[in-house]
Structures are given as C-alpha cells and as structure tokens.
Amino acid sequence: MKTAITLRVNGDAYDVVVPPQRTLLEVLRDKLLLTGSKQGCDKGDCGCCTVLIDGEAVLSCLTLAVEAQERDITTIEGLADGDVLHPLQEAFIRAWATQCGFCTPGMIMSGVALLEKNPTPSLDDVRRALGSNLCRCTGYVKIFDAVILAAQMQRERAAAQP
Amino acid sequence: MVGMKEYHRPKTVKEAVELLKRHGKKAKLIAGGTDVMVLLRAEKVTPEHLVSINAIPALRKLTFTAKAGLSIGPLVTYSDLLERAVVCEHYPILAQAAGLIGARQVQNVGTIVGNLCHASPSADMGPPLLALDAQVEISGPAGARTLPLQKFFVGPNQTALRAGEMVTAVLVPPPARASGSCFLKHGLRGQLEIAMVSAGVSLTMRNGAVARARIALGAVAPVPMRAEKAEKLLTGQPFSDGLCREAAASAAKECKPITDFRCSAEYRREMVEVFTRRALQQAAKVAQAG
Secondary structure, three states: OOEEEEEEEOOEEEEEEEOOOOEHHHHHHHHOOOOOOOOOOOOOOOOOOEEEEOOEEEEHHHOEHHHHOOOEEEOHHHOOEOOEOOHHHHHHHHOOOOOOOOOHHHHHHHHHHHHHHOOOOOHHHHHHHOOOOOOOOOOOHHHHHHHHHHHHHHHHHHHHOO | OOOOOEEEOOOOHHHHHHHHHHHHHHEEEEOOOOOHHHHHHOOOOOOOEEEEOOOOHHHHOEEEEOOOEEEEOOOOEHHHHHHOHHHHHHOHHHHHHHOOOOOHHHHHHOEHHHHHHHOOOOOOOHHHHHHOOOEEEEEEOOEEEEEEHHHHEEEOOEEOOOOOOEEEEEEEOOOOOOEEEEEEEEOOOOOOOOOOEEEEEEEEEEOOEEEEEEEEEEOOOOOOEEOHHHHHHHOOOEOOHHHHHHHHHHHHHHOOOOOOOOOOHHHHHHHHHHHHHHHHHHHHHHHHHO
16 A cells, blocks of 8 residues: 655655655665665665765665655755755865765765764764775775865854855 | 565654564564564574664663663664763763674664674674673563563574563663673674674772673674683772782683684684783773772
C-alpha cells in the first residue's frame, strides 16, 4: 500500500506517493531528481548518501521516506545561495579536496553538520565527524584541510559583516 | 524488501502494542532504523507490517533524578546521550560507549534501546548497562513488566520480549558515591567498528575496600555477559594491582568466545584479560578519587 507524504527538502515542499519500503535516498534521486546525494554501498557504511535532517547528518539510504515526513531535509543542492557557494563548497575547490567526486556531497554534508555545531573544529573533530564517509581517491588529507579552511572562511565572512 | 504491505505510525504505546499483537510475527518495530533497515534491505527480515514508534513523542524522554536515576526512552539516540551533561557527569560510561558506536550519522539516529533489542553479542550498550545494573521496562498485551537487563538478553539477536511486547524505557539506578566506571572497546578502527572484545566495569568503594563490583563483557559469549566470579573476587577486598590481575584472569576464564572472521577465540580470551584489567584500573582510579 502506498502512502501520500509531504517531504520538505531545501525549503520546498514536495507531495509524493511512495511505498513504505522506499528509502529517502531513492525518493530524492528518482522522484525529486535531486541526484547530488549518491548511492554508494546502500547499507550505511560509506556515507555517500549523507543528508541533513533537522540539521543532523543522517544516512538517507537507512532512512525510509515515510519516516522523513514532517522533518526539514537539506541536501547538497540546498547549500549554495544562488551562485554563491557555501564556504565548505568553496573550500573544497580551493583545497583541491575532490578527485572523482563521488564521495564529495556526503563529505560536505557531514562537514556542514560539524561546522554548524562547532565553528572552530580541531583536526581530530573533523576526522571524527567524517569518520563514516569513505573516500577511495584522496587519502582524506585535502578533505580535512578543506573543512578546516571552511571554518576559517566562515569566521572571516562573519567578521566582514557590518 | 519484498512483501511489505503496510507502514503504521501509531500515536501511543497502547496503539503500537495492539498493532504488534495483531500482526504477530508479520510485524517489525522500527525506531532509529540503523539495524532494522540493514536487515530489511538484505531481506533478513521480511515483515508485512512495519510499526514505526517515531510519532510517539513521549518515547523520546531522557530523564534523570537523584532519587530514581536515569530513564532512557526508546527513541533516545546515542547523540542524545553524548550531548546531555547529566549523562556525561553521572554516567560517563554510557557516553563512552555511545561515542564509540558506528559514527556520527549512526549516532544521530540509532537508539540505545534499539541496540539492546537487536541483541547482538557485540552490542556496545550491553556491557555498560549491565555494569550499571540497568532494568528494562516492557509494555505488552498483558500489561507492563520490568526485567533486569541480564535476563533480557536470551541469545544472539534474541531477547526476552514476548509477542506484542515492546521496550518503553531502560532504567539505570542512581550512581553510588565513591563509584567509578569504564567502558573499553577493542577494534581495529576508531569508528564504524564492531567490537572484537568490549569490557564495561563499575566499582564502588567503601572504607578502602571494593563494596560492589560489576564486570560485563561484549562479543565474547552468545550474549553480553557478566563475569560474576571475577566480581566476587573483588568484592570486600582492598583494591590492589594483584587483585585486579586475578579478577581479569578470572574474567578471561569465564567468557565463552568463538572464532570468527574478526579474530580467534584464543585472541579474544587474551584480550578479555587485558581490557578487563585496564577498565578495572581506570574505574578504580575514579572510584578512589570520589
């Protein structure tokens, strides 16, 4: 039996009709065509599908779409403000933190969740926050650099504001 | 996920219990879902009815009073435990264990009660809660009952829950004065790790001697277990290095490890001795300071 639900994604409300077993990741990608969140292992090991629900990093492959109703969902598509990238997106470019790019959306969402809670993270904090996000290209060093850089950029942006 | 027919979102425990009773073995309860979703997607369980308790806000409660102790509702997540000052202050062993489960994304949605109900022999919340003499509060068609956690674990992935029953809270007694606890987990990685061996211990000192000792072990028996002979060795004795070694050796004898792809039974037994000793030393240091 299918269920009609409303999903709030990146500030927009989407009415969808889904079977109960459909994961949030499947609905984001296949119904809402928000394909930034990646399907990696599909069982909670790789972190590629990380999105924010009510500000917390969660795995959308282990979340049923029906369980995500009435919550605020943020995906990688919701971070930039028009052409202005989120500081962490900008930092990934500046620090050369991306190679193949498949893990990047998940890495950025985990990093954003960390920076929201802790604007001055140590390297250890960053390693822990990204501990469930696998990257098979970079060796992680530049990814960690990017999160530290983004924290710095956020502070600079905040200081520059009148 | 073949054959799933219906998703239920009860608003009360009573409704949830009725659904679980009505659909019996065809129903599966879901909370955080970090274990259930993996089982569903691998088709290791194939329920026709999924009963989500996520729309019952009362189950999200995490309360502490000096008299009653800590009550952990079935929707309380690992992150909830980590972020609550009262837990870090009075039950640091629970925060230690919660911080070692999976990684951030799992800690944000996975629940303590779910960890117990999944009843993996390596469940990280098992040993610390056993060491704290936790009780499990259960609701079912026949009413409510409370079980010591030790009796809740029946076998690998098996609990004492009867048809239609669900856990409504885990109750942890108030912390005793001059007590200390410690949880240690032995794995190859810092995160996303399943324990090869884990040890949760709790000690209470009185007049220079050990008044109460709990040693609980994970991943070395069909269920998270207590090393009761080792506990008896410690009780009533002044804590010393020699006594600590004796107790650790006893714990290693008492456990019943198996060999699997993670490591051998012999290795697990050796590590039980090492990690029990280290955990006891750390707990004793805290208890003696208090």
